[in-house]
Amino acid sequence: MRKKSYRLDEKGLDALIAHLREQGYQVYGPKVEDAALHWRPITGCADLPRGWTQELAPGRARLEPDNSAALFHHWTCAEGLKAVLHLPLVRIMAARRDNGWFRILDNPPPAARCAFVGVRPCDLAALAVLDRVLLGDRYADDIYRARRQGAFLIAIHCQRSAPTCFCASMGSGPRARSGFDIALSEFAEGDAPEYFAEAGSPAGMDLLEACGAAPAPPDWSRAVEEGCARAAAAQTRRLDAHAAPQLIDALFDSPHWDHVAKRCLACGNCTSVCPTCFCVNYEDRTSIDGREAERWRLWDSCFTQSFTYIHGGSVRSSVKARYRHWLSHKLGRWQAQFGTPGCTGCGRCIVWCPVGIDITEEFRQLQLSAAAAASFATKD
Amino acid sequence: MSSNGTRPRIAVFKFASCDGCQLSLLDAEDELLAVAEAVEIAYFPEASRRMAKGPYDIALVEGSITTHHDAEAIQRIRRQAKTLVTIGACATAGGIQALRNWHDTAEWVRLVYAKPDFISTLKTSTPIAEHVPVDLELRGCPINKHQLIELISATLAGRKPNIPTYSLCLECKRRGNTCIMVAGGVPCLGPATQAGCGAICPSMNRGCYGCFGPMENSNAHSLASQFRVLGCARDEVERAFRSYNGWAWPFRRVFEEVPRS
Numbered sequence: 001m002r003k004k005s006y007r008l009d010e011k012g013l014d015a016l017i018a019h020l021r022e023q024g025y026q027v028y029g030p031k032v033e034d035a036a037l038h039w040r041p042i043t044g045c046a047d048l049p050r051g052w053t054q055e056l057a058p059g060r061a062r063l064e065p066d067n068s069a070a071l072f073h074h075w076t077c078a079e080g081l082k083a084v085l086h087l088p089l090v091r092i093m094a095a096r097r098d099n100g101w102f103r104i105l106d107n108p109p110p111a112a113r114c115a116f117v118g119v120r121p122c123d124l125a126a127l128a129v130l131d132r133v134l135l136g137d138r139y140a141d142d143i144y145r146a147r148r149q150g151a152f153l154i155a156i157h158c159q160r161s162a163p164t165c166f167c168a169s170m171g172s173g174p175r176a177r178s179g180f181d182i183a184l185s186e187f188a189e190g191d192a193p194e195y196f197a198e199a200g201s202p203a204g205m206d207l208l209e210a211c212g213a214a215p216a217p218p219d220w221s222r223a224v225e226e227g228c229a230r231a232a233a234a235q236t237r238r239l240d241a242h243a244a245p246q247l248i249d250a251l252f253d254s255p256h257w258d259h260v261a262k263r264c265l266a267c268g269n270c271t272s273v274c275p276t277c278f279c280v281n282y283e284d285r286t287s288i289d290g291r292e293a294e295r296w297r298l299w300d301s302c303f304t305q306s307f308t309y310i311h312g313g314s315v316r317s318s319v320k321a322r323y324r325h326w327l328s329h330k331l332g333r334w335q336a337q338f339g340t341p342g343c344t345g346c347g348r349c350i351v352w353c354p355v356g357i358d359i360t361e362e363f364r365q366l367q368l369s370a371a372a373a374a375s376f377a378t379k380d
Numbered sequence: 381m382s383s384n385g386t387r388p389r390i391a392v393f394k395f396a397s398c399d400g401c402q403l404s405l406l407d408a409e410d411e412l413l414a415v416a417e418a419v420e421i422a423y424f425p426e427a428s429r430r431m432a433k434g435p436y437d438i439a440l441v442e443g444s445i446t447t448h449h450d451a452e453a454i455q456r457i458r459r460q461a462k463t464l465v466t467i468g469a470c471a472t473a474g475g476i477q478a479l480r481n482w483h484d485t486a487e488w489v490r491l492v493y494a495k496p497d498f499i500s501t502l503k504t505s506t507p508i509a510e511h512v513p514v515d516l517e518l519r520g521c522p523i524n525k526h527q528l529i530e531l532i533s534a535t536l537a538g539r540k541p542n543i544p545t546y547s548l549c550l551e552c553k554r555r556g557n558t559c560i561m562v563a564g565g566v567p568c569l570g571p572a573t574q575a576g577c578g579a580i581c582p583s584m585n586r587g588c589y590g591c592f593g594p595m596e597n598s599n600a601h602s603l604a605s606q607f608r609v610l611g612c613a614r615d616e617v618e619r620a621f622r623s624y625n626g627w628a629w630p631f632r633r634v635f636e637e638v639p640r641s
Contacts (some may be wrong), residue, residue, distance in 0.1 A: 034563075035558055036558040036559075038556065038558070059606070062563065063563075088555075265571040265572060265599045266547065266596075266597050267547040267549040268547055269553065269559065272550060272553035273553070285533075286533050286534070287533065288414040288415055288418050288536065289414055289418060290418075290537060299550070299554055300550075303546075304550070305546065317597075318597070354562060354568075354571045
C-alpha cells in the first residue's frame, strides 16, 4: 500500500467521524464520565475531552483542567478496548423446555461495527495480543471475532507520556507502527488543533480521501517522530520483559511475593483494567419454573478463589500465589504461550490498583532479589 | 429436591434483626407467584398464619443470636432443616447489634431500658454459624432478592447457586463504573467486600459500606492502611469496618491484635 499522510483540522476529524457513522459504525472515543475517561459512543469532536488532561499515579487518577484546545491531552481511558470488543457480560446460549421438548433458542452474537477514535499505541498493541489469544488458535472466540473483525481503528500517537507509562520499554509505543486504519498526531499549539493523519490501511486511505483531507506538510512527519521520541525519553518507569521468562521460574520461592501479598487486596481491579487479561467464567441461569435456561459468559479474574477451583479445593488458595501467578503469566509465561509478553506498558494496573501496587517496581524488586541471591551463591 | 415430584418445603425463621431480609422474599414481586407455585412455604410467620411443622428442605434464617432462648431455638431449627441458609448481615456476622460485643452489655441495658430487670440477654450478638453448621450464606444488609431467587431456582434445578465470594470490584468493573476510590479518593470497602449487590453504592458515587461483609481472602488490613493514606483518621477507619459486619473476623482483626480463638 502507498504510504500517504494528510493534514486534518477539527472539521476534518468531525467529517471522519460523520462518515464512519453514515457507514453504520458505532463510533467510540474517550469521553469524560463520572470523573474519568471511558470508551463511550461519540458523535463528534465535541464529545472528546477538550480542556482536560490526567494526573496519573499509583492508586490515583484525576482529571485536571488543561488550558489547551487539544482533544487528546490525556492518556488512557480507565478500561482497554476489551470493554467494547471482549464484552464483560454476554449471553452465549438460551434454551426453553416446551411440551417435553428442549429447544435451543436463536442467540445471535452481539455483533456491531465498532470504530474507535483516539486509540493509544499501547491499546493497539493490546489488541494484537488479544487477537493472538482469542483468534490465533484452532478454537477461536466467535463473539470477539464478530466485533473485532469489522472494527475501524483511528490511533493517536503519544507525544507526551504519563508518569505511569512504560510502553517504550515494552516496545509498544509511544508511536504506533501498525494495526491501525488511520493514525493521528495532534498539534495543538494554537487555538485550533491540527492533525497529521497517516493511512494504515486501504480503508483508512479511502476514508481520508472521501473527507477531502489535504496532503500533510513535508516536515510534519519528522516533528511527530521527534515528539514521540521525547515522550519515550520522558518515561521514568521501565520493565525488562526479555528478562522475565528466565527470572520467573528462578523466583518462584522469592520472599518478595510475601511482601506483595501483604498489600495485595486480591480484588481483581488490575485484571479488569488490563487491556489483555482475557479470562472469562460461565454461569448457568434457570427460571423458577424450570422452563427457561441461559448460559452467560462474564469476565473472571485469576485473583478469585474459584478461578483455580477443582475437585476438593483451589490450587492457588493464597493471595501470594495469585499475585505470583498473575505477574509470572503476564510477563513471563505468556511469552512461551503466545510469543509476546501479555503486558503493553499502558500502566492501568498501576493507576487503578486501590493500594497502588506497581508492576514495574515489583518486577524490579524481584530482579534485585535474584541478583542478590546470585551474588550470594557466587561468594559461596 | 424436587426430583421426587414433591415441592421443597421452605421455612423462614427470625432472630435479632429488622425483618428486612425476609421481606426481600415478599419484595420479589415478579417472581413471588412462581416461587409460591414451585415450593411449599411451610413456615413463614411474616407472610402466612400457616405454621407447618418440620422437617424442612430449606430453612432461611435471619437475625443474630442475642438471647439464651435464641441459642436454644437455633439448635432445634438446625435439627429440622436439611439445608440451613443464613440470610443477611445479622445472621452471617452478628449484625449492627454486634457493636455491643465491644462494650459492657449490662451497662447499656441499664442506660437504655426503664426497667432493666425485664431484659434477659446474652453479652454478645453472634452469627448463626457460631452456634450450628451453616450450609450457605446469603450476605447483605439487606440481602439481594435476586440472590435469594437464584438460591431457590438453583435448588429446584439441582445446580449450585451462583453466589460469588470474590470482591465487589469485579462486579463494579463489569458495570463499567469509574473506581471512586482511585478517581475520587473516596474510601470504599469494595476491595475487601464480597460481591452480590450489583455494586449499588459505587454506582451512585458512594463508597461501598461493606454490607455484604468480608470477601474470600479479604485483606482488610491493607485496605484500612490505604484509607489512612487517603486522609481518614484512625477512628473513621475503625467506624468504616465496624458496621453491619464489624464482628466478622476479617474486618474485626484489623483492630484486634489478639489471635483468633
